[in-house]
Amino acid sequence: MWAEGLQAAGMGAGVRVAGLGTPSFASYEANVDFEIRFMVDADIVGCNWLELPAGKYVLRPEGKATLCQLEADVLWSDVVSHPPEGQWQRIAPLRVLSFDIECAGRKGIFPEPERDPVIQICSLGLRWGEPEPFLRLALTLRPCAPILGAQVQSYEREEELLQAWSTFIRTIDPDVITGYNIQNFDLPYLISRAQHLKKSVEKISSGHFSPTARDARWLRPTPPSLDPQTEPLIFQQLEIDHYVGHFSPTARDARWLRPTPPSLDPQTEPLIFQQLEIDHYNGNDQTRRRLAVYCLKDAFLPLRLLERLMVLVNAMEMARVTGVPLGYLLTRGQQVKVVSQLLRQAMREGLLMPVVKTEGGEDYTGATVIEPLKGYYDVPITTLDFSSLYPSIMMAHNLCYTTLLRPGAAQKLGLTEDQFIKTPTGDEFVKTSVRKGLLPQILENLLSARKRAKAELAKETDPLRRQVLDGRQLALKVSANSVYGFTGAQVGKLPCLEISQVQDFPFLGRVAGLRSTIRDSSFQSKQTGRRDSKVVSMVGRVQMDMLQVLLREYKLRSYTLNAVSFHFLGEQKEDVQHSIITDLQVLLREYKLRSYTLNAVSFHFLGEQKEDVQHSIITDLQSVTGFGRQMIEKTKQLVESKYTVENGYSASAKVVYGDTDSVMCRFGVSSVAEAMALGREAADWVSGHFPSPIRLEFEKVYFPYLLISKKRYAGLLFSSRPDTHDRMDCKGLEAVRRDNCPLVANLVTASLRRLLIDRDPEGAVSHAQDVISDLLCNRIDISQLVITKELTRAAADYAGKQAHRCQGSLHEDVICTSRDCPIFYMRKKVRKDLEDQEQLLRRFGPPGPEAW
DNA sequence: TCACATTCCTAC
DNA sequence: TAAGGTAGGAATGTGA
Ligand SMILES: Nc1ccn([C@H]2C[C@H](O)[C@@H](COP(=O)(O)OP(=O)(O)OP(=O)(O)O)O2)c(=O)n1
Numbered sequence: 099m100w101a102e103g104l105q106a107a108g109m110g111a112g113v114r115v116a117g118l119g120t121p122s123f124a125s126y127e128a129n130v131d132f133e134i135r136f137m138v139d140a141d142i143v144g145c146n147w148l149e150l151p152a153g154k155y156v157l158r159p160e161g162k163a164t165l166c167q168l169e170a171d172v173l174w175s176d177v178v179s180h181p182p183e184g185q186w187q188r189i190a191p192l193r194v195l196s197f198d199i200e201c202a203g204r205k206g207i208f209p210e211p212e213r214d215p216v217i218q219i220c221s222l223g224l225r226w227g228e229p230e231p232f233l234r235l236a237l238t239l240r241p242c243a244p245i246l247g248a249q250v251q252s253y254e255r256e257e258e259l260l261q262a263w264s265t266f267i268r269t270i271d272p273d274v275i276t277g278y279n280i281q282n283f284d285l286p287y288l289i290s291r292a293q294h295l296k297k298s299v300e301k302i303s304s305g306h307f308s309p310t311a312r313d314a315r316w317l318r319p320t321p322p323s324l325d326p327q328t329e330p331l332i333f334q335q336l337e338i339d340h341y342v343g344h345f346s347p348t349a350r351d352a353r354w355l356r357p358t359p360p361s362l363d364p365q366t367e368p369l370i371f372q373q374l375e376i377d378h379y380n381g382n383d384q385t386r387r388r389l390a391v392y393c394l395k396d397a398f399l400p401l402r403l404l405e406r407l408m409v410l411v412n413a414m415e416m417a418r419v420t421g422v423p424l425g426y427l428l429t430r431g432q433q434v435k436v437v438s439q440l441l442r443q444a445m446r447e448g449l450l451m452p453v454v455k456t457e458g459g460e461d462y463t464g465a466t467v468i469e470p471l472k473g474y475y476d477v478p479i480t481t482l483d484f485s486s487l488y489p490s491i492m493m494a495h496n497l498c499y500t501t502l503l504r505p506g507a508a509q510k511l512g513l514t515e516d517q518f519i520k521t522p523t524g525d526e527f528v529k530t531s532v533r534k535g536l537l538p539q540i541l542e543n544l545l546s547a548r549k550r551a552k553a554e555l556a557k558e559t560d561p562l563r564r565q566v567l568d569g570r571q572l573a574l575k576v577s578a579n580s581v582y583g584f585t586g587a588q589v590g591k592l593p594c595l596e597i598s599q600v601q602d603f604p605f606l607g608r609v610a611g612l613r614s615t616i617r618d619s620s621f622q623s624k625q626t627g628r629r630d631s632k633v634v635s636m637v638g639r640v641q642m643d644m645l646q647v648l649l650r651e652y653k654l655r656s657y658t659l660n661a662v663s664f665h666f667l668g669e670q671k672e673d674v675q676h677s678i679i680t681d682l683q684v685l686l687r688e689y690k691l692r693s694y695t696l697n698a699v700s701f702h703f704l705g706e707q708k709e710d711v712q713h714s715i716i717t718d719l720q721s722v723t724g725f726g727r728q729m730i731e732k733t734k735q736l737v738e739s740k741y742t743v744e745n746g747y748s749a750s751a752k753v754v755y756g757d758t759d760s761v762m763c764r765f766g767v768s769s770v771a772e773a774m775a776l777g778r779e780a781a782d783w784v785s786g787h788f789p790s791p792i793r794l795e796f797e798k799v800y801f802p803y804l805l806i807s808k809k810r811y812a813g814l815l816f817s818s819r820p821d822t823h824d825r826m827d828c829k830g831l832e833a834v835r836r837d838n839c840p841l842v843a844n845l846v847t848a849s850l851r852r853l854l855i856d857r858d859p860e861g862a863v864s865h866a867q868d869v870i871s872d873l874l875c876n877r878i879d880i881s882q883l884v885i886t887k888e889l890t891r892a893a894a895d896y897a898g899k900q901a902h903r904c905q906g907s908l909h910e911d912v913i914c915t916s917r918d919c920p921i922f923y924m925r926k927k928v929r930k931d932l933e934d935q936e937q938l939l940r941r942f943g944p945p946g947p948e949a950w
Numbered sequence: 951t952c953a954c955a956t957t958c959c960t961a962c
Numbered sequence: 963t964a965a966g967g968t969a970g971g972a973a974t975g976t977g978a
Contacts, residue, residue, distance in 0.1 A: 129963055432966045453963095464968030465962065487962090488967090576966085579962095583966030723968080758962045758969085809961050809970060830960055830971075 126450035130441065133423060134434070138441045142179045144417025144424050147186045149178040149633050165271050182418040189226060189414060194404065195272035197221040198396035199284050200389060202379050211290035215239065215256045217379045218386075219263045219288075220393040223270055224401055226410065231401065233270070236390040237262055240379070243387040248394060250387075257295050260288065274410065274640050276400045281643040400644040406562065409647055412570045419547045420577060425640045432580035433587060439543070443536040449500065462586065462720045466727045467808050468734065468756035478773035478801040479754065479813065480763045482737075482781050484729065485793050486548075486575065487759035488582040489541045491725045494789045495519060498535025499585070501527045521721035522728050537585070541578055548574035569651050582722055726758065733761050733794060736784050741765055741776065751776075755805055762800070771820035773799045800827070802854055812850050826854055 114120045130138075142148065155172035162169045180186040200218040201209035216239070223233035234248035239259050241252045253259040277284055378389040404410060417424045420435035421442055437451075444451050484490065491497070496519075503511075503526040508518055518528045527535075551574055555567040734753040741751035741763075749766020756762060765776045777796035784794045800813030801823070810830035814823040828834050833846040845866060852861040 131963065134963080429964095431964075434963065436966075437963055462968085467962085467969060580966040583968095585966090586968090587966055760962080807971065832972095835959060 125453045127441065128453050130437070131434075134421075134438050134441065136174070137421065137423070138438065138445060140174060140177060140179060141442075142177075143182065143419075143421040144426070145189075145414040146182060146418070147180040147188075147190075147633060149180060151176060151178060165268050167271070189411065190273075191228075192226040192273040192410070193270065194224045194226060194274045194276060194401065195221060195267070195270060196224070196276045196397045196401045196404075197280070197284070198277055198393050199288065200379075200393050201287065209287070211287050212294055216259065216288065216291050218390055218393050219259065220390060220397045221263070221266065222394070222397045222401055223272070231398075234394060235266065236394060237266075238386055238390055240386060241383045242390055243383045245387060245390060245394070248390075250390065256291075260292050260295070263288075272639070274404075274642055276404055276642045276644055278396065278400050279643060279645040281641065281646060400642075403644045403647070404642065406566075407647065407652075408566050408570070409642060409644075412566070412573065415547070415551075415570070416573060416577070419544065419574070428640065428642065428646075432577065433584055435577055436540075436581050436584040439540045439581075440536060443539055447536070449536070462723065463727075464723050465758035466730050466756075467758070468730065468753060468761070470755040470805050470808055470811075471752070472805050472807060475754070475764065475800075475803040475805065477764060477766070477768060478770050478799045478816075479803040480765060480773045480777035480780075480799050481797045482733070482761050482763065482777060482784070482794050483797040484733075484759040485795050486545055486578060487726055487729070487792075488722050489545060489578045490792045491722050491729075492535075492582060493538040493541050494792050495521065495527060495721070495725065496530050496535050496538055497521075497527055497721055498537040501533055501535040503528060522724035523720040525721050527721070537581055541581055544574060544578040544581070548578065565652075573651075585722075729788065729792075730756055730759060730761065732787070733784055736787060737761060737763055737780055740783065741780065751780075755808075755811070757809065760797070762803070762805075769820070770799050770801050770816045773801070774816070774820055798827075802857070804850070804854065806831070812854060814854050826851060 127135075137143065150170060150172050154176040155170045158169040158171065198220055199216050201214050202217045203209040203214055218239065219237045221233070221235045221237075222231040223235075224231045234245075236242065236245060236248050236250045237259055238250065238252045239256055240254065242250050244250055251262060253262060378385040413424055413427050416427055416435075421438040422430070422435055426434055441451060503513075503518060505526075508526055513528065513532070516529075517532050518526050520526050530538075548571055551567065551571040555564060555571055558564050558567055734756060737751050738753060741747050743750050747766075751766065752764045753761045754764050763777070763780070765773055767773050767776065774796065777799065781794045781796040785792070788794070798815050798817040799820075800815060803811065803813035805811045812826065812828040812831060812833075815825055815827040816823050818824055828847070828850060831846055831850075833843050833850060835843070849862040849865050852858045852865055
């Protein structure tokens with residue numbers, strides 16, 4: 099009945115009252131996570147330092163409910179939250195645990211938990227901020243010789259080994275658990291293995307995760323990985339299942355090939371070959387010792403990555419800026435961050451966020467992509483770019499749920515012309531003089547954090563640190579852009595439109611008053627006790643799989659084998675599929691490669707999103723993109739109208755391309771320095787035509803510039819100096835895509851280098867030919883190749899006939915076909931061949947003897 | 951063969 | 963609030 103009442107009332111909640119029927123009311127903030135609710139109300143952000151003032155709390159000396167060192171009872175309103183500034187920015191000395199396991203695989207077969215025992219588990223414990231781990235622990239099955247600097251504990255039975263590790267984890271009670279692919283391999287393996295051994299099975303299945311709990315996963319007030327107190331690590335199976343369950347068969351097969359982490363450090367990735375594992379295990383205590391040493395090294399790598407990539411530092415900043423717990427950053431999406439900030443801002447202003455039913459709606463138009471004037475430009479092309487376009491639009495025009503006027507509301511409220519604006523899409527918003535929107539204020543905060551991050555990036559010279567800081571800066575940018583995206587979220591958890599009506603001001607005010615009454619009437623403190631204050635850092639337990647971090651933030655490419663085999667599987671008949679799988683297995687066996695592929699995760703995601711196609715009508719969005727469309731068009735016109743021969747410039751400017759918030763201009767000058775100077779001048783001048791904080795910036799010069807089509811181009815990028823290029827930049831082309839075999843990406847990159855850096859169009863084409871003939875020598879079936887014509891045409895633009903001849907020969911000799919596709923790379927259909935195998939070996943190949 | 955849809959990944 | 967947004971190229975699938 100209750101549910102029906104809710105249904106009938108739409109977004110409101112019906113309450114049945116005897117004699118009064120079922121009056122219903124709009125509900126507000128009834129759908130907020132408990133953790134977020136508490137943190138917002140108490141003004142606590144993620145990774146916040148909290149103080150329990152002396153006398154306001156009591157410690158529980160016994161009968162603790164958790165594994166924490168300290169348990170205290172304190173009135174929530176007595177907890178003092180220290181905003182993360184100054185000394186309170188410090189990072190707590192978190193305990194980080196990194197581990198790795200080794201299994202006894204059978205020859206050529208990847209270990210299966212049903213059959214193959216876990217033979218070693220190595221763990222490292224580190225207190226954040228200290229240079230060295232405080233603990234190195236090797237747990238082994240069967241005796242193992244001592245290892246200098248590590249504790250070794252050996253067991254005769256596997257059950258004892260697993261139990262010992264389980265106890266160890268509970269004792270060390272880590273804040274952060276890390277490892278390499280622990281989420282998809284080590285942890286599931288340990289759990290399956292434990293289940294298989296019937297050890298602790300009862301514990302596992304009688305824990306929180308009954309089948310019902312599994313179904314109700316999203317309803318759980320406390321996600322399993324986040325509860326710092328009650329959830330032992332091993333109970334994280336649900337989330338693991340969630341991912342593993344969606345691996346494609348191919349990905350499953352291929353995931354034993356462990357890719358080398360990005361070029362961070364040549365010796366980052368230790369490779370332990372299956373065969374060695376089993377041999378060493380079956381040997382004596384000395385060989386098992388060697389295995390344990392590798393295992394310890396494997397456990398050390400994630401710790402080093404964690405530190406070098408500043409994973410915790412950056413995540414903490416994000417948690418503090420957006421207000422969500424650290425763990426949310428790994429397990430949740432962008433929406434929760436926006437909601438957290440929105441709730442905080444709303445509370446500050448005495449507003450409540452309504453519960454809004456998700457509605458369907460039409461698509462809305464996005465950004466403009468200027469029709470490219472395709473070609474090879476052997477002159478400098480200047481790129482101008484609005485900084486943080488959508489966020490600055492929302493700020494400049496005060497776009498927010500709370501500032502949107504319903505049609506006719508302006509007159510009704512007696513607003514004068516200068517109190518509101520009309521957007522390009524015809525919607526009306528009040529100006530800041532009437533009321534400042536929540537979203538613009540959130541954005542100010544996010545953008546100022548990004549500005550700080552960018553300033554730090556600018557000072558940094560170390561390449562790795564630059565990469566890391568750039569990632570940090572980009573993450574903040576995405577969070578800001580997500581504020582825009584959030585307002586149009588299709589599976590929108592907050593089409594918060596209803597807040598947005600100006601005529602509702604008084605109503606919202608009353609509700610806010612009601613809530614503050616509730617808040618103030620909270621019970622009185624009845625505790626007295628400790629004289630000393632306790633200061634704690636607010637961090638739940640977090641699982642940080644470094645492979646996931648690399649995949650997510652550093653575009654680690656794990657497709658090498660997978661991309662090829664995957665596509666093959668898709669298009670071949672069954673018997674062919676079988677032989678390919680066999681090939682793969684041969685490869686695995688021959689070279690003992692291991693890797694993990696996680697593409698399937700994203701497949702799953704995309705598929706799921708598609709299923710429920712729901713749209714919400716968000717005028718807000720349309721206004722944002724509408725302004726954006728207007729602005730890129732206006733920018734183009736401004737540039738092309740000012741920089742003309744008539745106005746005394748040496749040539750007339752032409753915008754040859756532009757996407758969303760950028761314009762690529764040919765000013766008709768021949769030097770990069772001139773192009774830069776004109777770019778800076780034009781950016782300043784154009785900025786003057788838009789309200790603050792909207793700013794057009796000079797970003798870079800391309801010279802030369804190869805414009806192939808919308809979202810596909812390449813060029814030499816100049817930005818720091820006019821005399822030498824910073825690097826070759828490549829957008830959208832096969833060179834930067836992960837859905838081709840590496841051969842393709844490498845070929846395209848190499849050809850582009852010849853074209854753009856060597857300025858040798860014939861070389862570009864002949865390089866492609868060389869690669870192809872290599873393939874031919876390796877007996878590759880030509881009919882499997884698709885060669886397109888893009889580079890050839892680019893070369894033709896540059897060199898005329900000769901390139902044309904190249905194209906002819908390419909076409910005659912090698913090309914196959916493709917409907918009207920103009921050009922040239924090999925895609926997908928390249929067969930796995932010696933070349934590929936060599937590449938694999940180079941990439942994953944056995945480490946030299948010195949590594950052993 | 952053609953026109954249009956779907957899939958994947960990328961640029962904003 | 964489980965899950966930010968649209969535009970778009972290239973290959974491939976589908977159905978007439
Ligand atoms: N992941 C993204 C990237 C972009 N955009 C939208 C909002 C951006 O404002 C606009 C332009 O994208 P840019 O990549 O140019 O990024 P910004 O203009 O936001 O930042 P900046 O140019 O300062 O790096 O496109 C988006 O919604 N989501």
